[in-house]
Amino acid sequence: MTLREIAMLTNPTAGKGRGARFRDAATERLRAAGVAVRALQGRDADEALDLAREAVSAGTEALVVVGGDGMVHIGVQAVAGTGTPLGLVAAGTGNDVARYFDLPRKDPVAAAERLLPGTTRTVDLARSGTQHFVTVLAAGFDAIVNERANKMTWPKGQMRYNIATLAELRTFEPIPYTLELDGVTHTLEAMLVAVGNGPSFGGGLRITEGAVLDDGMLDVVIIKPMSKPGLIRTYPKLFKGTHTTHPAYEHHLVRSVTVAAPGIVSYADGERFGPLPLTVECAPGALTVLA
Template sequence: MVEPSGILTLVVNPAAGAGTARRLAAPVAGRLSAQLPGTAVRTVLTDSLAHADAVMREVVDQALAEPDRGPHSLVTMGGDGMSHLGLNAAAGTPVRLGVVPAGTGNDFCRGVRLPRRMGEAVDAISSWRVGEIDLAVASGSLRHPGGVGRTDRRWLGSVLSTGYDARVNRRTNSARLRLGPLSYAWGALAELARFSPLHYSITLDGQHRDLDAMLVAVGNAGWIGGGMRICPRADVHDGMLDITIIRPVSRKVLLAALATVYTGAFARLPFVETLRARTVRIDGEGLFAMADGEEFGDLPLTVSCRPRALHLLGAR
C-alpha cells in the first residue's frame, strides 16, 4: 500500500452509545494515526448538533481552500445523526467521508455496506479505499442539518419517510425512555393505536398521482429504525431512488406487516407498492418528513438522486 498523506479530522459525538464514543475516541484516533503514517489526525469532541455541523463544514471549507496539503478526510464517530451531518458537509466535494459507528441504529452503515463494528470500521478507513456512492437531495422549506434556521436544500443518505413511519420516528426521537434498538418498535406500537390513512399527491419523474396511503418512503440506501428494510431494493450505485408505498390497510394488518420489514419480505405483500424514479415530489396536507432519523420539515418537498455525490472511505 502506498503510504498516505494529508489531513484526517475525527469528529465525535461523545454522548453516542451512552458515552461509549467519549471513552473510545482517543483509542480510535490513536489507531488511525498508527495505521495512517504521514497523515495528520486530529480529534474534535463536539458538545451539540450545531457544534458538530459547524466543525464539519469548517473541515470541508479548509480542504477546498488548501488542496495542496493532500487529501482531506472527515470521519464521524457517533450514530446516524453524525453521519448525516458528515454527508451534508462533504457531498459534492473532494472530501472523503469515513464513519466510525457508535450509535444504536447505524442504518447508514447498513445501507452503504460499511462495517458496523468500531474496529472493523477503523480498518476500513485505514485501507484508504474510496468508493463513490449516490446520495439523495431534498429541496423545499427544510430544517437546517445543524438544527438552527432553515435551508432550501438538504442531503440524505438512507431514507426520507412520510406518514406512519415518519410519525413513529418523531415519537421515538422525543421519547424520554431510551430502549436502544427496541425504541423504534415501541414507537411503532404506540403510534399505531391512533393512526389512519393519509392523502398524498406525488409526482414521479413527471407522472402525477393522488392516493391514500399509510406511508410513502423514498430510499437512497433503504434502511430505517435500526435495521428495517423499508426500501429493500435500494442500491447506492444505480442512480435511482426507490419508493415504497403502503396502501390503506387495517391496523391489525399493518402490525403484522411490520414484523416482515426487518427482512424486506413485506415488499411482496399485495398492499405494498415499490417503484423507482430519479425525482419524486411529495405533498400532503399536514404531513411532514423525516430522513436519516432527523426532522426535515413539512411537505411539499422534492427528492432527487445525485449519482456519485459522495466519496466514501472504506466502501466495498
C-alpha cells in the same frame, strides 16, 4: 490513497456514551499507523456542521464521523459534491449506513483499520434543496413514529421504535398524499410513503428493499391502506425485506419525487428533515465514502 491526515468529528453521547470511547480507541489506532488526527466536537448539530465544513474547506484529506446515522447526516452535508471522502466509525443505535458498506458496528479499532488503506467508493445521495441524505426519507406513519420515539427516553435502541409504533397505531388513519413521480401526479391514501437512496432505516428496517446506492435512481415505496392488525403482522417482515410481496406494497423507481401530505414532518437519516411538501431528487455520485 494512503491516509496521512483526517478531521474526526464526534458525537460523544452517541450510543449511550460509546461515541467518546470509540473516538479515543479509533484515534489511538490511526495515530499509531502514522495518521494525523484533528479532533472536532461541536456543542450542537449546527456547530458540528460548521466545524466539518471548515475542515473540508481547509482541504482535509478525509472527514471521519464517529457516531450514528445522525452524525453521518451532518458529515454528508459538509462533503456532498466536494470529492472529500467521508469515513465512519459507527457508534450509534441504528447504524444503517455502516450496514450499507459492511463496516464494523461494535469495534472502533476494526473501523479505524478499515479507514487506513484509503479505499473509496462513490455513491449517490438524495437531495432536497441544499439538504442531502444517505438512507431513507420517512414521510408517513414511519415519520410519526420517529417523532414519538425521539421524545421517549426509554427504552433504548430498536425497542423504542417498536413501542412507539404500537402507541401510534391506536389512533392512526391513512394519510392523503399527492405524489409527483418524474412529473406524473398521483393522488392516493397510504399508510406511508418512503423515499430510499439506500434500502433501510431505523436500525435495519428494510422499507426500500432493493435500493441500490449507485444506480442514479430513488426508490419510492408506498404502503397502501391496510388494517392495523395487518400492519402489526407485516411489521416484522421489514427486517428481512419480505414485505414486498404484500398486496398493499407499491414500488416506483424515479429520478425525482415530490411528496405532499398534511401535517407530516419528514425524517431522513433518523433526523428531522422538513415538513411536507418536499421535492427529492437523486444526486448521482455526490458522495465518496472510505469503505
